[in-house]
Amino acid sequence: MINVLYFAWVRERIGLPKEQVETAATTVMDLVEELRAREERYALAFSDLSALRVALDQDLSDFDASLDGVREVAFFPPMTGG
């Protein structure tokens, strides 16, 4: 069981800020494929990965990173703070 968080337009497209996902995915990319296969709104949100960033347990990471031991995955667009 992994907590998956969405922010900014990713949150808006998927329609929720957070969910618990039961998954056997071993990498972020595997998880993305599982989510894409769920529903159109997920496929849309994850259609262009170059427009997305991922954090694993609150550290920026990559889509080919392992999910081993990870409790929290967050997907969001590039940051625009400051």
Next chain:
Amino acid sequence: MINVLYFAWVRERIGLPKEQVETAATTVMDLVEELRAREERYALAFSDLSALRVALDQDLSDFDASLDGVREVAFFPPMTGG
């Protein structure tokens, strides 16, 4: 007649902040030579020109600049503001 101003340690060595000088000097260097010839305290203040700066009518200038039309000459060490 030119107003000559001294600042910081130049003022302290010469012993006054300002004086009027009757001179026929055509360049700053000529004026420096006249002042050096006056007294020991002037010779001392002007002994190392690389440690001095000059301003003509309140604009930074050079020792080989002309005094033509100049009303105010100031001598001082490199600035240390900020």
Next chain:
Amino acid sequence: MRVVVQEAPFDAGAELNAFAKGDTDIGAVVSFTGVTRDVSGGLARMQIEHYPGMTERALTQICEEACARWALADVLVIHRFGTMEPGDNIMMVATASRHRADAFAAADFLMDYLKSRAPFWKKEVTADGADWVAAKDSDEDALDRWS
């Protein structure tokens, strides 16, 4: 070092005056204040979303990196989230050092990293609707200056 993430407005002047106060071995304090900018003249408000937990973690890491790179006596980062009006302060950073070059470089570095590495997202609301602000390639490229 102080990192603050809050919804409430803050007083940049009061923060500047309180920063590094009483420290007599500093010669230079640099501050940066980010202001809600009404680019097109039609901005009603700006909404800033963030990632609670990761935000504080990312800002702290960026400050620690700045302290490792430059001789800083103190560092401050304040960043708001929630709703802002045009002209409102969004955030500020401040750095204190013995020397001005360190204070300037560290503040510049903090801003570059904070822009692209701290999890904040801005949404501009105008009469025509609301749009997420797109990240600029130039902001990502700015990080190359420090590598």
Next chain:
Amino acid sequence: MRVVVQEAPFDAGAELNAFAKGDTDIGAVVSFTGVTRDVSGGLARMQIEHYPGMTERALTQICEEACARWALADVLVIHRFGTMEPGDNIMMVATASRHRADAFAAADFLMDYLKSRAPFWKKEVTADGADWVAAKDSDEDALDRWS
């Protein structure tokens, strides 16, 4: 643009808050505050002499040069003369711009030029006596960054 040369203390925080106030098309404000630094731990006070008339003229020219080089909405320079205690503010500059890179570069530039081109001279007074602060070659060299 505002250039102030005064003997009295100033409130850096109040100046920062008043600076570029009400301007909604700026996104970035950078400030630099110069503080009387007690380098050796024995500073009793600092005395700053200046060249009335030329000082205001030189500072105004430096600000005009900064405005010509970068897109600035506003520029502020305040510099004190007279006697300062350790920890007292000596001076501040502030720049406001749409973009952070312009605000940072202009403030950095103003400081470099002000250090070596505005007619101020510092004297440090300790228990052992008083000494004029020597100009640093590095301050003169810093000007090459902008040529």
